[in-house]
Structure formats: C-alpha cells, structure tokens
Amino acid sequence: SRGRHQSGKSALDAVTSRTHRRFWKEFNRLPGHIQCLAREKFQLWLRDPFIHQCGSSRLLEMFGPVRIGDHYGALAQKHGELIVWFWIGTHEDYNNFIKQLR
Secondary structure, three states: OOOEEEOOOOOOOOOEEEEOHHHHHHHOOOOHHHHHHHHHHHHHHHHOOOOOEOOEOOOOOOOOOEEEOOOEEEEEEEEOOEEEEEEEEEHHHHHHHHHHHO
C-alpha cells in the first residue's frame, strides 16, 4: 500500500516504514522533480536504511533525516522497528520546524 513499505534484510533486522498523511500533504506540494528525487532516495533508503541517516551508521531514535538533493530533506520517527515518515520539505522549513520543537 502507499503508506507501508518493507525493506529487505540488512546487516540488522528488516525495517518497516510507513508515512503519515501529513507527509503526503507536504510531498504533494513539492516540485515534480523533487518528488522524483525523493522517490529515488527512498528506494536507496529501502536497500540500506542504516547508511543514509545523517552520515551515521545507525538510525536515530527520534528523527531520521534523509537528504533529498541540496535543498530538501525528510524526517522520520523510530518506534521500535517501525519508521514513520512524517515530514518532507526544504532545509529552511526544516530549521523552522526544529525551532518549533524546542
């Protein structure tokens, strides 16, 4: 289904990924070429979810930022083996979003 994905086995256990409806609302606002790039990055993430996380080799407990080109990114929250993607947008929007959380 659109909001649920199962990655292949990696060095660690498989990870299940879902998307929040807010993610799709923001995704649909992105320019078409960024939507395509986001889909490509997601496919790379599915192959190895542990390598595309802030340059680290492990998933972060709270946020899992993934870079999408030079000016965009996506955020996820980890719940056990479930990753919920809840935000996507520009780096400027990301900075504003993080400020709101503090």
